[in-house]
Amino acid sequence: MRQGFGVEFMYVSIDHCGQSEQVQVANAHTRRGPLRCKQCDALISGIDVSGAQSWIDSQVARKRELTQTGQLGTRKQSAHQSDEQIDRDGLSAELAACAILCPHSLEVWRRAAHKSRGNHGRDLLRYWTGLNQPVEVKHTRYQDAKRGFLLVRPPRQTPGRMGEEYIDDAIYVLMVGEPFQHQFVGWTNREGLVREGQLNPVPMQPGQRESWGMHWSQLRPLDELAGDMGRGGMLRAIARRVADFGGA
Numbered sequence: 001m002r003q004g005f006g007v008e009f010m011y012v013s014i015d016h017c018g019q020s021e022q023v024q025v026a027n028a029h030t031r032r033g034p035l036r037c038k039q040c041d042a043l044i045s046g047i048d049v050s051g052a053q054s055w056i057d058s059q060v061a062r063k064r065e066l067t068q069t070g071q072l073g074t075r076k077q078s079a080h081q082s083d084e085q086i087d088r089d090g091l092s093a094e095l096a097a098c099a100i101l102c103p104h105s106l107e108v109w110r111r112a113a114h115k116s117r118g119n120h121g122r123d124l125l126r127y128w129t130g131l132n133q134p135v136e137v138k139h140t141r142y143q144d145a146k147r148g149f150l151l152v153r154p155p156r157q158t159p160g161r162m163g164e165e166y167i168d169d170a171i172y173v174l175m176v177g178e179p180f181q182h183q184f185v186g187w188t189n190r191e192g193l194v195r196e197g198q199l200n201p202v203p204m205q206p207g208q209r210e211s212w213g214m215h216w217s218q219l220r221p222l223d224e225l226a227g228d229m230g231r232g233g234m235l236r237a238i239a240r241r242v243a244d245f246g247g248a
């Protein structure tokens with residue numbers, strides 16, 4: 001176990017080929033690229049992050065303190081869930097998405113998340129995933145014929161209706177589940193959302209902003225996204241790094 005900046009014991013668990021494997025966050029740097037089964041090399045889309053529970057809880061408590069002292073605005077995205085529950089779902093899902101898409105960057109993601117006050121539109125950096133746009137992680141607890149939408153809402157402190165300008169030039173990923181089991185459901189990008197999405201696919205609750213979104217069944221599969229990772233060689237990799245730190 002590492003000491004220094006309060007690294008708790010933290011791991012994610014994978015089940016594949018009849019075996020359960022634990023990936024230690026601090027040791028996850030071994031290999032670039034998405035998470036794969038050590039036995040058969042298949043992409044892993046489902047993951048258990050209960051090994052990170054105490055860290056997630058500490059982050060949710062920190063965020064709550066920031067909100068209570070007025071340093072962070074409230075989200076109020078759901079009439080059925082508290083801000084705290086939403087934060088917990090979101091952070092757990094984001095950690096799971098990072099472990100699935102760029103496990104070698106888990107530790108640096110974790111440190112960035114600790115400093116974060118809500119990095120809108122850039123949950124996972126290009127440099128980490130090897131993708132040409134940042135990844136924005138969305139989450140839902142439900143996935144069936146009627147439920148399970150990837151939803152984009154206007155950012156905080158913006159007036160008016162949901163519009164195309166609030167859809168980032170990002171890769172939007174939908175995770176389903178609740179702490180601490182999450183499944184990668186699918187992904188789309190700005191173009192896909194603009195073309196196939198609809199206004200308010202989920203009825204608006206009182207006090208909620210409008211949304212733009214797509215049902216999970218319209219999303220694209222993980223292997224297609226994994227195929228786009230690391231494309232374009234060294235020059236492209238440098239361009240991704242520059243874009244990440246250029247504040248895009």
Ligand SMILES: [Zn+2]
Binds near residue numbers: 038039
């Ligand atoms: Zn396997």
